[in-house]
Amino acid sequence: MQAVLKARQAAVWWAGLEFRERRAHLLNWKRVIAARSDELAAVIHEETGKPIGDALLEIMLAVEHLDWAARNASRVLRRRRVRSGLLAADQGAALEYRPLGVIGVIGPWNYPVYTPLGSVSYALAAGNAVVFKPSEHTPRTGEWLASAWRDAVGHPVLQVVTGDGAAGAALVEAGVDKIAFTGSAATGRTVMAACARSLTPVVIEGGGKDAMIVAADADLDAAAKAAAFGGFGNAGQTCAGVERVYVERSVYPDFLARLAAIAENIQPGDDGPYGRMTVPAQVDIVRGHVDDALARGGKKVVGGPESIKPPYVFPVVLAEVPEDSSAMTDETFGPTVVVNPVDSLDEAVSLANSSRYGLAASIFSADRPRALTIARRLRTGAASINSVLGFAGVPALPFGGVGDSGFGRVHGADGLREFSRPQSVTWRRLKAPMDVMSLSRDPAVLDRAVRIFKMRHARGAMPRSQDHRDA
Known part of the structure; x- marks a missing residue:
């Protein structure tokens, strides 16, 4: 792939900079993106269907991360002395x-700026060149970012290649030094298998089935609003949003009523709280899950199969769905x-x-120490207390998952x-007081x-007791 060869040459110049x-x-690239954010937001809106306001929010979050990476790379990655220890x-x-060299980034369509720039910005700040393949559903967004880079920097340290899965496969096989992939767990496994052939390292974000836990002492209004934002925002196309909610039984009816009241008044549209489904095929997946939940005894609270009106899906709230439902x-x-x-809450943690x-x-709980304890018990890469997606706006926090995520x-x-x-470096600074790293070492030493x-x-x-050893 010519883009990788070009990036390889640019990487030498980029890595050689202070x-x-x-x-x-x-920071110059950041300023170009920020100054032309209305233009970029229009492109995102056209390609994904998300409202302009959501597109602008995505850009703002991405720029905050770009700014943090640029300003903190020296502090994190600069050379530092370490203690040698007694033997040395x-x-x-x-x-x-x-720097590793050239990083291949394969981005998703749901957040076509924020998500891939989480890899692109940090890879560039660490001194690497980047070849970025945006989703085939959002190619113009990726091309816009590359154009902004050319205007700000000029050197082809960041390049964009467009196309479908075949273009992504070609990038994986093109000899890059690491792949950063965001997409489904199934495709992530395919990427890993291809990378394994050349021992190319990979970082994978493979989606989520994110849970919210609502304690009996929670602010139910705040919890319901957060569940609506995490579940319906961006048409539910948020890997770290909210798909499952576990509520302590004593406040379950109250919470459900509050969430239903919000959901019933949401009207998706170009200027609505969320837009169309970006990928038509995703509509069928949503329909299949709703049908399966109801067939297995789940209850309709708001909407149902009738909420699916392509290209839109109106909010659906289901309740008491069996845990083995899709x-x-x-x-x-x-x-x-x-x-x-x-x-x-123990049951909630176990189910989550x-x-x-x-x-x-x-x-969600009024008892923050207890909520922190629950967070530590959750098998997730991130957790928010009394909010959803709180970590997304904190550039200093790492993001990623475990398992199929x-x-x-x-x-x-x-x-x-x-x-x-x-890279570890040592140098002899004085004569060894006891030279044992030698084939001719003195036995007395x-x-x-x-x-x-x-x-x-x-x-x-x-020593362990005799009784203990014999046990």
Whole structure:
């Protein structure tokens, strides 16, 4: 792929710059994007169907991350001294993070700026060149970003290639130094298999089946509004939004009524709270999940199959859906929310963790220490307390999941290191007081070193009792 060869040449120049020089270029790109954000928002709107306001919000979040990556790369990745330790007292030691080279980024269609720039911005700030393949549903958005880069920087450090899955496969096979992929878990496995043939490392974000937990002491109005935003915002096409809600039984009817009241008054449209489904095929997945939930005994609270009016899907709220329904196990990626009652918060945690996905979750409770404890028990890469998607606007926080939600991290210091290779360097700074790293070492020196070693590491060792050994 010619773009990768071109990027390889540009990477030499880009990696050779000082951090401050790369920061200046990245901040200039940021200014171009911000100044022309109305223009970019119009492109996003045309390609995805999301309202202009949502497109602008996406751009603002992406620019905040770009700004953070540019300004913090030096602090996170610069060379730093480390302690050598007793056995290597004669050595000075330092750690530095070096660019990988060329990063291939394969982006999604639901957030065609915010999500891929979570990889692109941090990879560039770490000193890499990037070849970005946007989704085939949002190619003009990707091309716009590349055009803005050319206007701001000029050098082909960032390039965009467009096309369908075949173009993505070609990028994977083109000899890049790492792939950052966002999409379905199934496609992620295919990408991993291709990368395995060349031992190309990969970071994958594979979607989610995100849960919200509502405690009996929660602010139910706030929880219902958050569930509506996380479940219906962007037409439900948010990998870290809300698809499942577990509510303590004592407040379950009240919460359900509040969420229903919100959902009943939502009208999607170009100027509505959310727009059309971006990909027509996704409508069939939503329909299948709603049908399965109802066939298995789930209850319609708001909407149902009649809510599906392509290209729009009106809000759907279902309740008491069996946990083995596809509406509870598979990523729906549409404006549907399932609300189930639980007898305890322990049960809520257990059900939330039963998913093969593990991207994000949210907890609503007036007891923040208890909510923090619940967050630590959740098998997710991120959690929000008394909000949803709170982490998305905090550039210093890493983002990524576990299980079918993928692995690796973008954003924050972890995101900068994700696109770097650590390099350890030592240098002899004095004559070794006890030279044991030699084929001709003095046995007396080794004996002295062993005595010091045991004094340092074996002192106070307590052998297990005979009873314990025999047990």
